[in-house]
Amino acid sequence: MLACLLKEHGGVVLENLPPPKVGLGDVLVRLKAAGICGTDLEKIHGGYGPGGILGHEVSGQIEQVGEEVRGFTKGDRVVPHHHVPCYGCHLCQRGDHTMCDSFKKTNFDPCGLAEYFRVPEYNVTRGAVTKLPDSVSFEEAALLEPTACCLRALNVARPHRGDSVLIAGLGPVGLTHIQLLRSIGTGPLFGSDVRKVRLDAAKSMGAQRTFNPAEEDVAKGVKAETGDGADFAIVSTGNPQALSQAVSAVRKGGKVLLFGAPPKGSTLPLAINTFFADQKSIITSYSCTEAEIRATLSLLTLRKIDLRPLITHRFQLKETLEALDFASSSAEAVKTMILV
Numbered sequence: 001m002l003a004c005l006l007k008e009h010g011g012v013v014l015e016n017l018p019p020p021k022v023g024l025g026d027v028l029v030r031l032k033a034a035g036i037c038g039t040d041l042e043k044i045h046g047g048y049g050p051g052g053i054l055g056h057e058v059s060g061q062i063e064q065v066g067e068e069v070r071g072f073t074k075g076d077r078v079v080p081h082h083h084v085p086c087y088g089c090h091l092c093q094r095g096d097h098t099m100c101d102s103f104k105k106t107n108f109d110p111c112g113l114a115e116y117f118r119v120p121e122y123n124v125t126r127g128a129v130t131k132l133p134d135s136v137s138f139e140e141a142a143l144l145e146p147t148a149c150c151l152r153a154l155n156v157a158r159p160h161r162g163d164s165v166l167i168a169g170l171g172p173v174g175l176t177h178i179q180l181l182r183s184i185g186t187g188p189l190f191g192s193d194v195r196k197v198r199l200d201a202a203k204s205m206g207a208q209r210t211f212n213p214a215e216e217d218v219a220k221g222v223k224a225e226t227g228d229g230a231d232f233a234i235v236s237t238g239n240p241q242a243l244s245q246a247v248s249a250v251r252k253g254g255k256v257l258l259f260g261a262p263p264k265g266s267t268l269p270l271a272i273n274t275f276f277a278d279q280k281s282i283i284t285s286y287s288c289t290e291a292e293i294r295a296t297l298s299l300l301t302l303r304k305i306d307l308r309p310l311i312t313h314r315f316q317l318k319e320t321l322e323a324l325d326f327a328s329s330s331a332e333a334v335k336t337m338i339l340v
């Protein structure tokens, strides 16, 4: 079977491997759709240091279940989840599940960009394989994980109904935030990005006004629209400048959600007095758990959100290397999807 692997000393290869062996409590999934995430590209281009496992925004069909697995059978349409908390430690008991020491140690074998991959017993027994209703396509289902990450972040930041919101960075995650904010019923939405295709997508999804930070001052523009600044801002890009723009663009007492992963080691000079005297705050959120995956699946099933317009380009599994190149270099790509 084909699998796309990161080599220890850098570089990415498409290899022919035997399918993984299934243990008593494991589930083997046949990949149907996989979204390419910005974090996959970071892993390839060294943003997180060497190594790593590619592919976590996946959906597929169960090919085989271990002898002790109950409730699943060959052919089930599912969304498996790669990172799973223990649900028992000090952090988990306080709701910081994605900070659990076990969380990032769990993953698919050999990876999510493979024809078949094994979901380990640890994940299966903790509810990390979710069945899909027929009304949700494999493509849409592959977007459940990143959308669930956005949903968790909004549950942490808790914007109010009617809030004006700036979304800085209009990639797949920024556009997903627009959809979720609209389902909550927030007020006017503003977006910023340097790519025209993304500014246009934000407008078509309901952003009232968009700004290109290469051409105009985002904070000034938001203040011209809102009077004293946005109630809330989401930074859905790793660009540190977007964070300082967002801090400037929110009103006194406003909140900024840091959602995009900044490059390792990046720092930012910020006027600390802004946080004290103007009572602005930065909130962070990382990844998601099964609770948000299931809540997102409900939103999707009830058609409260529509993730389909995010997918702009599709490749086959044997074209994965081209797809990864394309996703990191194209100005046209929003969500690039591998389909099997």
Ligand SMILES: [Zn+2]
Pocket (backbone or CB within 6 Å): 037, 038, 039, 056, 057, 146
């Ligand atoms: Zn992702």
Ligand SMILES: [Zn+2]
Pocket (backbone or CB within 6 Å): 085, 086, 087, 088, 089, 090, 091, 092, 100, 101, 102
């Ligand atoms: Zn834990």
